Amino acid sequence: EQPAENDQSQAFNPETGEINWDCPCLGGMAHGTCGEEFKAAFSCFVYSEEEPKGMDCIDAFKAMQECFRAHPEEYASELEDDDEPE
Numbered sequence: 001e002q003p004a005e006n007d008q009s010q011a012f013n014p015e016t017g018e019i020n021w022d023c024p025c026l027g028g029m030a031h032g033t034c035g036e037e038f039k040a041a042f043s044c045f046v047y048s049e050e051e052p053k054g055m056d057c058i059d060a061f062k063a064m065q066e067c068f069r070a071h072p073e074e075y076a077s078e079l080e081d082d083d084e085p086e
Contacts, residue, residue, distance in 0.1 A: 012046050019043055033074050034067035 011023040021030035021039065029038045041064040044057035054061075068075035 011042075019046060033071045034064060037064040037067040040064070 010025040012019050029035065041057060041060040044060045045054040048054045048056055050056045068078050072079060
């Protein structure tokens, strides 16, 4: 068993080009209230060929964040770090 480089590599199978939305590494995010927004942003990032990776996915991530903010009771842990300066 090889250690995964990151969570994305566990959810994404580069051999098949498929994303396993049931991967525990995604923490159930694909199946929650904002599941469709999460899937759009995550798959955009996975398949992105922009440099830096994911630069073409900003709108998808904004939509996902807006959904998280609309459902704070479900996504409180994702929103905790949201407003901290980088």
